[in-house]
Amino acid sequence: MTNRRYVVRSSEIAARRLGDKMMIMSGRDSTLITLNDVATIIWEAADGSTELEEIVKSKICPAFAVEPNEALRDANALADGLAGHGILLLSDKPFWPSSLSKESK
Amino acid sequence: MGKVTTTPDFQNIVIDIGGLPVIVRTADPAFLGLLGNRYAGFLGSSEHAEFEFDVELTPPGTVGAEDDLRVFQRAGRWSAERGDFRAEWNPTSNRGSIRQSANPYSIDAVLRIIHTLVLSRQGGFLVHAASAVRNGRAFLFAGVSGAGKTTMARLAPEEAILLSDEISYVKRQEGGYSAFGTPFTGELAKVGKNICAPIAALYLLAKGTKNRIEAVTQVKASRALLANILFFAEDAELVRLVFQSACEFVDRIPVYRLTFVPDASVWEMIA
Numbered sequence: 001m002t003n004r005r006y007v008v009r010s011s012e013i014a015a016r017r018l019g020d021k022m023m024i025m026s027g028r029d030s031t032l033i034t035l036n037d038v039a040t041i042i043w044e045a046a047d048g049s050t051e052l053e054e055i056v057k058s059k060i061c062p063a064f065a066v067e068p069n070e071a072l073r074d075a076n077a078l079a080d081g082l083a084g085h086g087i088l089l090l091s092d093k094p095f096w097p098s099s100l101s102k103e104s105k
Numbered sequence: 106m107g108k109v110t111t112t113p114d115f116q117n118i119v120i121d122i123g124g125l126p127v128i129v130r131t132a133d134p135a136f137l138g139l140l141g142n143r144y145a146g147f148l149g150s151s152e153h154a155e156f157e158f159d160v161e162l163t164p165p166g167t168v169g170a171e172d173d174l175r176v177f178q179r180a181g182r183w184s185a186e187r188g189d190f191r192a193e194w195n196p197t198s199n200r201g202s203i204r205q206s207a208n209p210y211s212i213d214a215v216l217r218i219i220h221t222l223v224l225s226r227q228g229g230f231l232v233h234a235a236s237a238v239r240n241g242r243a244f245l246f247a248g249v250s251g252a253g254k255t256t257m258a259r260l261a262p263e264e265a266i267l268l269s270d271e272i273s274y275v276k277r278q279e280g281g282y283s284a285f286g287t288p289f290t291g292e293l294a295k296v297g298k299n300i301c302a303p304i305a306a307l308y309l310l311a312k313g314t315k316n317r318i319e320a321v322t323q324v325k326a327s328r329a330l331l332a333n334i335l336f337f338a339e340d341a342e343l344v345r346l347v348f349q350s351a352c353e354f355v356d357r358i359p360v361y362r363l364t365f366v367p368d369a370s371v372w373e374m375i376a
Contacts, residue, residue, distance in 0.1 A: 013345070014344075014345035016348070016352040018356070021322075021323075023324060025344065025345065027345045030344055032328060032348075034324055
C-alpha cells in the first residue's frame with residue numbers, strides 16, 4: 001500500500017483570485033467555494049505530477065511554520081474536501097510525468 | 106385534383122432589448138398586438154435581427170406539465186421548457202420556434218433566457234436588480250425579493266431615469282460596463298426606458314433604520330452578485346463564463362452595501 005497522493009485541478013471548474021482570496025465555482029453544480037490560504041496553496045500547486053507531501057514540505061510548512069506531519073494530515077483532509085466538491089482530482093499515481101506539464105499536453 | 110392547403114399569414118414584430126433585435130413571427134394578429142403593447146418602447150426593425158422565432162399558439166395547459174424551467178442543449182439545438190412554453194432554436198442560425206398560449210409572460214421568459222445565453226458569452230448578464238440613470242451614470246440596486254428593489258425604483262427622484270425595477274441588463278463594453286433599460290418589470294410594473302449608460306456602482310440592498318453605505322470585499326461582492334444573476338442553462342462551460350463575468354465585474358465596478366430606510370432621503374447618497 002502506498003501513501004503517495006497526487007492532486008490535479010479539475011477542468012470542470014472556474015477559478016479566480018479576488019483580492020487575497022481564491023474563488024472557485026463548479027461548472028457541474030454551480031457550487032461556489034472560497035478557498036482558505038492553505039487550500040489555495042494546494043490548489044495552485046496541484047499540477048498532477050507533484051506529490052501532496054512535496055507541496056506540504058516545499059510550500060505550506062515554510063509559509064505557516066507548521067510541523068510537517070501535522071501539516072500533511074491537514075492537507076490530506078483539505079484535499080479530500082476539495083475532491084468531494086469536484087475541485088481537485090486525487091490519485092496514488094502521477095496524472096502525467098513530471099517532465100510533462102498539463103499545459104504542454 | 107390535389108388537396109388545397111393554406112399557409113398561415115405570418116406577421117412579425119421585432120423586440121429589441123439591450124441592442125439585440127429578436128424577430129417574433131405569429132399568425133395571430135391579436136397576439137401581435139398584445140406584444141406590441143407589452144414591448145412598446147423596445148420595438149425595432151427587422152434589418153439586423155439576430156434571432157428569429159415562429160410562435161405557435163396553443164390553448165392554455167397544452168404545452169407541458171412541468172413547472173420547473175429547463176434550458177439545455179440536445180442534438181445541437183437549444184431547448185427551453187416550462188409548463189407554459191416550449192422553445193427550441195438552432196444556435197448557429199439563431200432561428201427557432203416557440204409553442205405557448207397567448208400570454209406575454211411565456212415569451213418574456215423565452216426572451217430572458219435568450220439574453221442570458223447571449224450575454225454569458227459577451228461578459229454580461231441579467232441580474233435581479235433595479236437600475237436607474239442619474240447624471241448620465243447608471244446605478245444598480247441588487248437584492249432578492251423583498252430587499253427593496255421596487256422601493257428604490259419608486260423613491261427615485263424625478264430626474265432619475267428608470268431602467269428597470271426588477272431585472273437589470275448589464276453588458277460589457279469597451280472601457281467598462283453599461284446598463285440597458287429593459288421591459289422586464291417587477292411589482293412597480295413600470296417598463297424601463299430603452300436607453301443605456303455606463304455603470305457607476307452596484308449597491309447590495311438591505312433595509313435598516315438608517316441610511317448607510319459600506320464597502321464590501323470583492324469576495325462578498327461576487328458571491329452576492331452571483332446569487333442575483335439570472336442564469337438557467339444546464340451548461341458547465343457557460344456557468345464558468347458567468348462566474349468569470351461576475352468576478353470581472355466586481356473587479357472593475359465599485360460594489361457597496363446600501364442599508365436604507367424607505368424614504369426619498371436614500372437617493373441623496375446616490376450620485
